Amino acid sequence: MTPRRFTFHRLWAIVMKEFIQMRRDRVTFAMMIGIPLMQLMLFGFAINSDPKHLPTAIRAADQGPFARTLVAALRHSDYFSLVREAQTEAEAHNLLQLGEVQFVINIPEDFSRKLLRGEQPTVLIEADATDPAATGPALSAVRAIANSVLDRDLTGSLARLRAKDGPLNFSIHAHYNPENITQYNVVPGLMGVVLTMTMVVITSLAITRERERGTMENLLATPVRPFEVMVGKILPYIAVGYIQVTLILVAARFLFGVPMVGSLPLVYAVSLLFIACNLAMGITFSSLASNQLQAVQMAFFFFLPSILLSGFMFPFRGMPEWAQWIGTCLPNTHFLRIVRGILLKGNGPAEILPEIWPLLAFLVIAMTIGVKRYRQTLD
Amino acid sequence: MSATDFAIDVAGVTKKFGGKTVVNAIDLQVKRGEIYGFLGPNGSGKTTFIRMLCGLLTPDAGSGTCLGYDVLREQAEIKRHVGYMTQKFSYYEDLSLRENLDFIARIYDVPDRAGAVQRSLDRLGLANRSAQLAGQLSGGWKQRLALAACLIHDPQLLLLDEPTAGVDPKARREFWDEIHTLAAGGLTVLITTHYMDEAERCHRLAYLAYGNLLTRGTAHEVIASAQLTTWMVSGPDLRDVAAALRTHDGVEQVVAFGTTLHVSGRDAQKLDAAIAAVRDPRHEWKKIRSGLEDVFISLMDAARDNFA
Numbered sequence: 001m002t003p004r005r006f007t008f009h010r011l012w013a014i015v016m017k018e019f020i021q022m023r024r025d026r027v028t029f030a031m032m033i034g035i036p037l038m039q040l041m042l043f044g045f046a047i048n049s050d051p052k053h054l055p056t057a058i059r060a061a062d063q064g065p066f067a068r069t070l071v072a073a074l075r076h077s078d079y080f081s082l083v084r085e086a087q088t089e090a091e092a093h094n095l096l097q098l099g100e101v102q103f104v105i106n107i108p109e110d111f112s113r114k115l116l117r118g119e120q121p122t123v124l125i126e127a128d129a130t131d132p133a134a135t136g137p138a139l140s141a142v143r144a145i146a147n148s149v150l151d152r153d154l155t156g157s158l159a160r161l162r163a164k165d166g167p168l169n170f171s172i173h174a175h176y177n178p179e180n181i182t183q184y185n186v187v188p189g190l191m192g193v194v195l196t197m198t199m200v201v202i203t204s205l206a207i208t209r210e211r212e213r214g215t216m217e218n219l220l221a222t223p224v225r226p227f228e229v230m231v232g233k234i235l236p237y238i239a240v241g242y243i244q245v246t247l248i249l250v251a252a253r254f255l256f257g258v259p260m261v262g263s264l265p266l267v268y269a270v271s272l273l274f275i276a277c278n279l280a281m282g283i284t285f286s287s288l289a290s291n292q293l294q295a296v297q298m299a300f301f302f303f304l305p306s307i308l309l310s311g312f313m314f315p316f317r318g319m320p321e322w323a324q325w326i327g328t329c330l331p332n333t334h335f336l337r338i339v340r341g342i343l344l345k346g347n348g349p350a351e352i353l354p355e356i357w358p359l360l361a362f363l364v365i366a367m368t369i370g371v372k373r374y375r376q377t378l379d
Numbered sequence: 380m381s382a383t384d385f386a387i388d389v390a391g392v393t394k395k396f397g398g399k400t401v402v403n404a405i406d407l408q409v410k411r412g413e414i415y416g417f418l419g420p421n422g423s424g425k426t427t428f429i430r431m432l433c434g435l436l437t438p439d440a441g442s443g444t445c446l447g448y449d450v451l452r453e454q455a456e457i458k459r460h461v462g463y464m465t466q467k468f469s470y471y472e473d474l475s476l477r478e479n480l481d482f483i484a485r486i487y488d489v490p491d492r493a494g495a496v497q498r499s500l501d502r503l504g505l506a507n508r509s510a511q512l513a514g515q516l517s518g519g520w521k522q523r524l525a526l527a528a529c530l531i532h533d534p535q536l537l538l539l540d541e542p543t544a545g546v547d548p549k550a551r552r553e554f555w556d557e558i559h560t561l562a563a564g565g566l567t568v569l570i571t572t573h574y575m576d577e578a579e580r581c582h583r584l585a586y587l588a589y590g591n592l593l594t595r596g597t598a599h600e601v602i603a604s605a606q607l608t609t610w611m612v613s614g615p616d617l618r619d620v621a622a623a624l625r626t627h628d629g630v631e632q633v634v635a636f637g638t639t640l641h642v643s644g645r646d647a648q649k650l651d652a653a654i655a656a657v658r659d660p661r662h663e664w665k666k667i668r669s670g671l672e673d674v675f676i677s678l679m680d681a682a683r684d685n686f687a
């Protein structure tokens with residue numbers, strides 16, 4: 001047999017060796033199983049492009065029977081979850097501003113009277129349209145719901161009110177993104193996604209690389225302290241993160257025409273916290289990973305839910321409760337709300353505060369684990 | 380002799396990893412200005428011991444001082460005055476020589492940094508390669524860079540972990556000349572090696588196996604204390620002679636050296652009896668001085684009997 005010919009036993013030798021190595025690298029093996037499972041769960045169960053049970057506030061100036069019927073019908077529909085009752089217009093707007101409700105449904109004072117006169121009263125629906133994907137299906141459903149229930153009430157002599165175009169009008173006011181431009185929602189969201197991807201991957205590699213190449217031992221034999229190594233490694237990447245933030249903001253403004261209602265310095269300030277969260281996560285990964293491949297895989301494992309469950313790609317409120325819980329634990333979820341809030345709604349420090357503390361909590365936890373694990377690698 | 384005359388003065392140093400004793404109650408004293416050779420088979424605990432000396436690892440038991448600083452409590456001070464060269468090249472391959480040295484000089488806060496880097500480049504003959512990336516250097520040049528880097532902060536003690544592994548003989552000789560020059564200037568050097576010619580260039584030696592320090596002293600003292608008898612045989616059919624000798628009691632090592640055999644044993648009488656049994660007039664037998672290698676292999680065999 002000439003050595004140039006293909007032989008099965010040589011091929012088999014390589015195949016066996018690859019399998020043995022694959023089995024030795026437990027983390028990689030776990031990831032090979034874990035990542036498809038996670039994708040299956042996320043795409044199969046968590047993602048829903050027809051979001052339902054959206055939190056809604058009612059401001060009912062009329063408490064008449066027709067108004068009550070309408071409210072009851074909305075309550076029973078899958079799309080709306082009536083969580084609040086607003087007394088004043090200011091209160092209703094505040095709820096939208098904070099993102100506590102997706103819709104405010106205003107029933108006017110003269111609702112029943114106009115209805116009975118056949119004057120087609122106007123119900124004003126105010127929507128938080130920062131994410132058009134979240135509001136669209138509900139808004140198209142509302143008209144059908146209202147007409148069908150009111151038709152049931154409008155019997156006998158009232159049956160004449162069942163006009164061809166319905167007994168009432170809906171006026172929809174899409175706040176923050178009146179033209180339902182998807183880019184307005186996606187481009188600010190990209191900031192969180194890009195920062196998550198690069199910051200976590202870069203830091204998890206930065207320290208694993210030192211260990212893999214053996215330069216860590218040398219570094220540890222010098223008087224340099226672990227804290228100095230860590231912070232020294234983080235600082236340059238914070239600068240990189242800021243360059244990315246700036247790039248995206250410039251592109252958002254001049255390429256996509258995204259409105260910037262709120263304060264840009266506030267965006268930069270919050271970005272620091274968010275970048276720190278991701279760097280801490282990266283360092284934690286780097287202390288767990290034994291080689292660079294593992295570090296990249298871990299970063300990917302973190303990145304996947306950060307785009308899918310954070311509300312970046314799909315409406316957060318469209319996900320089942322368990323997925324929302326996972327999403328709530330991810331820093332990107334909160335950062336997206338903050339950035340969209342500042343840029344599109346003009347949120348100030350007070351309004352974004354509820355999203356700040358989860359970021360702080362995440363930072364403290366990730367940093368504690370990271371430093372603890374990092375210390376252990378020394379001795 | 381007062382304690383400060385010792386660069387290293389430790390007793391009972393022990394390190395365990397997961398229940399396995401890697402370094403077992405080692406006592407070691409190294410005088411200032413001495414070149415101390417550390418020998419032993421792979422995995423004998425040499426690297427772990429050195430890591431404890433330079434503050435990378437904390438001993439589980441034991442006490443002592445390194446350059447007068449407590450090895451358990453003053454690790455930060457020790458690190459400032461020790462140069463440690465790791466077994467594997469551990470500088471940045473994607474930095475140039477000058478950038479590597481400059482980085483280390485910054486870490487140690489070396490005064491007149493630019494001057495110190497330049498002097499270090501000049502002294503080890505690296506000046507005309509200073510812009511080259513460390514990753515592009517051959518083994519010998521990498522080793523020079525590593526030596527330059529661990530000398531840049533003017534340490535009082537140099538810990539070298541197998542510095543000459545994979546380096547050609549000429550570069551090794553130059554390296555040792557440099558080490559002797561440094562020691563003459565008062566620097567203490569603790570060096571691990573597997574090369575016997577290098578062991579003989581050390582002022583004093585210690586031999587480790589399975590975490591235990593088996594012997595120490597000058598090369599002559601080590602050889603004398605082993606009480607090993609060695610014969611050299613030359614003549615035809617040495618393979619048959621070797622096979623016959625191995626069946627006899629008292630023959631511990633039969634090693635081929637070119638066209639001769641070295642036959643050693645600790646019990647001289649038993650060895651003589653064994654040789655008498657296989658001796659025939661075709662061969663020339665000559666009693667020779669045991670070499671360090673014979674002594675170390677004998678020590679290792681004895682250690683395996685005791686500890687394995």
